[in-house]
Amino acid sequence: MREATSPDGGPRRRPAPRTVALTAAAVLLAVVAAPVGIGRALGAHQPLTALAVGAVAVLWLIAVGLAAAGTERARRLTEDLAAQHDETMTALVVAGAARQAETAARDGASSARAERDAARAEQARAEADVTAAHAELARLRAELDAERAETEAVRAAAEAERAELDRLADGVLPEVVKKLRGGAAVDSALAAHRTHPQHALLRAVAEEVGRGERLRAAALAVCATAAGRVQALATSMHAELREMQHRHDEEVLGDLLRLDHSTAQAGRMADSIAVLTGARSGRRWAKPIAVESVLRGALGRIGAYQRVRLHNASTAAVAGFAAEGVMHALAELLDNATNFSAPPAEVHVYVEEVPAGLAITVEDSGLGLSESWLRRAERAVSAEPLDLTTLSAGTRLGLAVVGALARKHGLQISFRPSARGGTGVVMLIPQQLVTHPAPALATVPEPVAEVARPALTSARPAPVPLPLAPAAPVVPAQAAPAVPAPLPPAPARLTESGLPQRRRGQTLTTAAPPTAAPAAKPVRTDASTAAARFGAFRRAAQQTATSAETPPTTDTDTTPDASPVTEKDS
């Protein structure tokens, strides 16, 4: 630009070429003209001229130099000026551009301001939106809270309900059922729970249970009643059969014995049902029953009694109130033993007096018990109360009966494999049920017989009767009854007025003997005993006599008048 604006000015450091050329030409001219002038002056031998020429040349050179220097300076100043002008111009252009830019910037700023306003408006709107959204959110949250609270309430209600149901199942229902089982009516069982929230449910359940309970009780009662009637029938049939067995001779005796046996088995079944239904057992014995009789009483109630061998040397007796139960339990055990061993095999019964009481062992040589059977048997006779639901369709009644009787009388029953290959059952009769002197055996007639001796010996010189008096020293066990602890049976059977008294479980025929009992009771003299003996003799005689049909003697020998006569005889 500077080159452009100052076309004749050369580069700044160098003088302009025109100036240089002019200067050079002036110098050259001076250099050439000066020597020539000097030389000519000197040639002319004019030194002053030569000097003047020399001086003019020097001055020229100086003038030329100054002119050149001035020119150069002017050129430079011009150049500077031009340069400044250029700068100013460019500055002006720049300023314009800046102004333009400023304007543009101002425009931009305004638009930015507008934009900002717009943005602010936008923001305000957005803020409004946010506020609305906040409000919405708050509302939703509140709703949610409400919802949650509601859920909580529902859950709490459900919890309460569940707790209530749990309480119902754990406490209330069992209690109500227990009351019902105990025989309470539905209303009285529910009396304490009338306000119970689940009252309707409770009532429904209670009524159902109550109905079941009544049904059960009714069924049991029916069974017990039926069993009781069969028991009574069996007892009276026994009494009649016994009486017939004494009346008829051996032609009929076999049949009577068979009938007796069947009756005894039927009686046992009735007894079993009575035990299972919780009714009374068959008979009560007024006196202690000797072990042998207990064993035989049990034996008589089973089918295969002929396969049972008794080994008994004990003279102990079982208390009358428990004897029937012991017999019945023993009969069931014997029945099991005979049923589980094949027919020719025998079942052995051993009796042992132990400190704890009386141990009766029943051993068969049958199949033996399996482990599970053994456990079941043990459980059946254990101390757990009888649960009728465990009875399976009528089979295996025996052990349940044994268990019930064992619990009732405190009998201990244990099962073990027998050394003989079968099963051994040990029944331990506790000591408190066992009496040792067996007082019921032949106590009363003893003194009577002593006195009676002369009356009889007169008729018959051989000392026939007196069964126990001479035997007493021989075996002390049998002598024990001689201890005067007697007479329990006699007062038990007769009232003060001498009338026969019927015991429970006894039939009237057995309780009211024909005629001899009143005759024998009041005076136990030698005469009465003699009369009784005589009567017995004649009755025995009559038995064969009637069968042989020897008319004359038996006609007069009617039993009824015999005893009064002999009584009067005294």
Next chain:
Amino acid sequence: MSSGPVLPGRDDDPDRLYTITRGRSRSPENAFDLVTLIVAEREPAPGMQSEHVRILRMCEAPTAVVEVAAELALPVSVVKILLGDLLETGAITARHPRFAPNKARLPDLDTLKQVLHGLQRL
């Protein structure tokens, strides 16, 4: 069993007759009649059936079958079975009274009847 004057046929004992005879209803041999005298030859052994024991005690002196039956309060046929058992084991012997010579010395039936009537009238 023998308490007081025993009434035969009285059902106050749990023993049934077939358990006493172990099912037999007639004696295998006809060794006894009502007046056969029984004499015990041995002491009763422990473990014996109680009826056997009592028979042996009773028959230490000779006793008639019918008296044994009366004492035991058992039917004669049952007693005969029991006696048959004892006879088999040799625990008793049975003596039959000889009727022929005795019969001559016995008072006749009419006299006895009169005596009986006389007794009854007392």
